[in-house]
């Protein structure tokens with residue numbers, strides 16, 4: 095698809111404390127919608143805009159490995175876990191862009207809640223010069239931006255063309271009609287603290303790891 099020789103590279107950043115079906119299921123649907131061969135999950139080390147994670151980087155990485163075992167769509171990149179500084183996405187993308195070259199189509203996947211806050215990210219204006227944004231729907235979050243200036247920015251960059259995502263290296267925002275999955279890591283941590291079941295919320299292997307390591311209690 096498109097003019098490029100390499101397929102669109104898609105990165106999925108997050109805290110993943112822990113990884114859950116709200117991360118996995120919308121992105122599996124997104125991959126079908128925009129013909130992604132591979133999604134690279136990238137856990138952060140020092141999330142820029144939130145309290146530090148409860149599980150450490152190695153534990154969150156292990157849970158991701160368990161969640162994606164046997165699923166060829168997903169792989170894991172732990173480069174942000176190697177950095178002690180805040181995991182600014184723009185810095186990670188600059189590093190990746192230097193590795194791939196200027197022509198390689200590159201995308202960063204976020205949920206709708208992240209899109210609504212994107213203009214508060216470090217050097218946010220640079221992000222779209224480095225990648226496309228693929229946005230998954232998330233229940234409870236507005237489909238319109240917080241200010242008219244932010245909405246104008248979205249409208250300016252928005253594309254409904256899958257072809258453009260594959261043929262251009264960066265610059266487009268694609269709002270994907272993914273299924274709504276009402277799960278958050280916050281609710282999972284709260285349920286676990288109260289010894290409530292989470293069987294429908296995250297893979298069994300991840301639940302087993304959480305039990306074994308006494309996380310979130």
Ligand SMILES: Nc1ncnc2c1ncn2[C@@H]1O[C@H](COP(=O)(O)OP(=O)(O)OP(=O)(O)O)[C@@H](O)[C@H]1O
Nearest residue numbers: 108109110116204205208231232275277278279280
């Ligand atoms: N249920 C969901 N539907 C769509 N996107 C999601 C969902 N849960 C998380 N995401 C997206 O996945 C990325 C990583 O999210 P994160 O690891 O912070 O999960 P979270 O469930 O939002 O965590 P927490 O509750 O601890 O804030 C973000 O871009 C977020 O928008």
Ligand SMILES: O=C(O)c1ccc[n+]([C@@H]2O[C@H](COP(=O)([O-])O)[C@@H](O)[C@H]2O)c1
Nearest residue numbers: 107108109138142143181182183215216
């Ligand atoms: O670069 C930033 O300033 C920035 C601010 C907030 C979030 N991010 C990234 O966005 C992704 C989702 O973040 P979070 O907090 O929802 O897990 C994750 O890769 C974060 O490192 C990045």
